[in-house]
Amino acid sequence: MSQTLSRALKILRFVASEPRRIGEIATFLGVHHSTALRLLHTLRDQGFVFELPDHRYRIGATVIRVGFQALEAIDLRSVARPFMVTLNEATQETIHLGTLEGDEVTYIDKVEAKHGVRMYSRIGAVAPLHSSGIAKSILAFLPGDERSRLLDGRDLTARTRHSITSIDALEEELAVARERGYAVDAEENEPGIHCIGAPIFNGTGHVEGSVSISAPMSRIKRDLLIGFAPALLDATTAVSKQLGWEP
Amino acid sequence: MSQTLSRALKILRFVASEPRRIGEIATFLGVHHSTALRLLHTLRDQGFVFELPDHRYRIGATVIRVGFQALEAIDLRSVARPFMVTLNEATQETIHLGTLEGDEVTYIDKVEAKHGVRMYSRIGAVAPLHSSGIAKSILAFLPGDERSRLLDGRDLTARTRHSITSIDALEEELAVARERGYAVDAEENEPGIHCIGAPIFNGTGHVEGSVSISAPMSRIKRDLLIGFAPALLDATTAVSKQLGWEP
DNA sequence: CATTTGTAGTGCGTAAGATGCACAGTCACG
DNA sequence: CGTGACTGTGCATCTTACGCACTACAAATG
Missing domain, CATH: 1.10.10.10 (Winged helix-like DNA-binding domain superfamily/Winged helix DNA-binding domain)
Structure with missing residues (x-):
């Protein structure tokens, strides 16, 4: 060194x-x-x-x-961008794109909400693995051994009073996310903010990144946010197909 | 070292x-x-x-x-200021800095001419989108769909007898500006005043603002004003590079 | 399968390069 | 004007970054 x-x-x-x-x-x-x-x-x-x-x-x-x-050299970003814009127009909310880099999920793109409340996020920043929808949706779809390695011994900091802080509870939540096809962050990362995130797969079926919809609860109730899930899955499916994924 | x-x-x-x-x-x-x-x-x-x-x-x-x-901490004004001062010293004319905020171009800084005739402008004021050099140089370099959205249904008020008042004529003028790299206001905004303006780009290649040189025709003929264009482009290129832009 | 090739990684001795010190120059302030 | 705060320079010294020689590993080849 x-x-x-x-x-x-x-x-x-x-x-x-x-x-x-x-x-x-x-x-x-x-x-x-x-x-x-x-x-x-x-x-x-x-x-x-x-x-x-x-x-x-x-x-x-x-x-x-x-x-x-x-950033421009990251192919995922240019592929995902048009679908994120479409999703942003459909929902009027902030759309994020994240990718797993080493042991962290990083925000690599964002389309801002049309409304005044800005999301606390920044391109290049790390999204907490256990509490953000964008990271959980990657974690949920990693191969089991890779996920275990990432979670092993990791301290699950309580970012809000809703945060999941035990590995067992997180693994249960991730199993539900796998069943559903998307992950939910119910104020686990930031008070008053909730989020759904869904994975993007590449041609080998490996999870390459994820897209999320984030919104303040004051504006979008949980039911309405969940109502965006089909549109989110359409977007991530479309990006995945661009990357060579086959359902 | x-x-x-x-x-x-x-x-x-x-x-x-x-x-x-x-x-x-x-x-x-x-x-x-x-x-x-x-x-x-x-x-x-x-x-x-x-x-x-x-x-x-x-x-x-x-x-x-x-x-x-x-980049978030960088204030366009503070980046552009030294280059505007240099340009003001080279030309002895009024230099403006403008930026697109919402649907309007706003003057955000100014270096005054050394001569007596003052420009009609005020920091914080809106520059007319279709008739001022500073606004046209932003408009010209916006992505096409964004420019169309801004111009859609917009009433092009005749501010002087030289003003462009049709969308078609304006789009033609903006296409010429894109070819040249800078826009010209030939007494379209204010009688007896002409102006050239050039865009500032950021790291994504998106137009972030513009710098203009304004002068009374009584003092500076059109040829001389156009002769300042290389210096203007040097200044805006230097600012753009500070914002991460690459030619 | 064994061997070869190419490349990442490790540990060592030493000299090259980075360090702190003392001093100089500049600027702003009273 | 003098003073203090700060940036900048040149020097001696010593610490750390260097290249070397070797190892380990993976992939390709016969």
């Missing part, structure tokens, strides 16, 4: 949320300011950070570009 | 376009494969690259997340 590189990567994450000064970054890393300065200058010279006129540093254009480039 | 960090950043740019193997990356960097391996493992452990099952590496979720996080 490279200590120098680790430090630089920590800088990138630190300046992502807001521009930072050299001294602040040096303190954050626990290094001398001249060390922080050299790392920042290297990052700046390759466009990974941008130095503002007041000597604060923010994320640079290269990170943004590299991130977009990588 | 940090050589180790430089190498790692080059890796990120190299794997952005497509997943790569360790050997390929080592060759690209001109280092031993164990050096490339160590850098990749550090990048992987912080989520900056993701190792595929076949040992190829692609960009990881952390880059995407950091990029989007930063």
Whole structure:
């Protein structure tokens, strides 16, 4: 492992949320300011950070570009996009696309609701495996051994008072999801927000990602949300077929 | 400058376009494969690259997340401001920044001309969609369906005797603007005032806003105004790149 | 099946490169 | 003007990143 590189990567994450000064970054890393300065200058010279006129540093254009480039290289995203837009128009709610990357489910696309209440989500962010509809719908359809490996020893944090916090209860919930063909997040991830998610399969029948419909309970009751399930399944089935899946 | 960090950043740019193997990356960097391996493992452990099952590496979720996080924190105004100031100094004319908000283009920043004649504009004011250079340069580069939706049924008020008042004529004008890369307002919005405007794009290639140069015809003839177009395009390209856009 | 090939991964010694220090330069403020 | 805060530079030193040699593994081949 490279200590120098680790430090630089920590800088990138630190300046992502807001521009930072050299001294602040040096303190954050626990290094001398001249060390922080050299790392920042290297990052700046390759466009990974941008130095503002007041000597604060923010994320640079290269990170943004590299991130977009990588997103565009994800085939699932371009295949799913039109179906997500259709689903968004049919429901007027926020549609997410997620994919399993390593041990985490990551949001890789989103079509926003037409209404004012915004979902707490961000492209690139990790969706909690045990409490979000988008992640549960992937988890439910993974091969059993892979799912067990992911869940083994995992701490199921209670994100809300509705969250599932035991492996046994989660496995039961996932079995129900498999029967239904989609997973439900009943305020398990975020208070006042519920969600349904369904899996996308590829040509080998392996789960490749999932699409979800999220809505505030204040606007969409559970019955109405569940009423969107056929449309959701139509969309995910259509995407799956594009990926070579056969029912 | 940090050589180790430089190498790692080059890796990120190299794997952005497509997943790569360790050997390929080592060759690209001109280092031993164990050096490339160590850098990749550090990048992987912080989520900056993701190792595929076949040992190829692609960009990881952390880059995407950091990029989007930063993009949300980036204020178009603050990114564009320095370039607008430069353009104002080069032209001595009024520079505007506009952005599409809902169905209207709004002025969100301005750098005033050095001369006495002031432009009729105010930050926060709506720029007429069909007659101002700043709005037309956004309209021209919107996706076709979005532009059609905006124009559908819209009453094209004649603000001056030069104003375009039919949808067909406007669509033709916008097609020309797309060919050129910038839009022209030839006294369509205000008598005696002309203007050129060019779009700003974000990392998805979507138009995010526009910058315009406005001047009184009494001071700047049309030829001279058009002569500023390369400088305008330089400015908008620079802003676009900051937002992750790639030509 | 055994062998070969290609590649990822490991541990070591050492020298190259990263580090902190001391100082200089710049800017803003009283 | 002096002072303090901060960015930036050059140097000696020491720590860490490097390439090497080897191992382990998977896939291809005969």
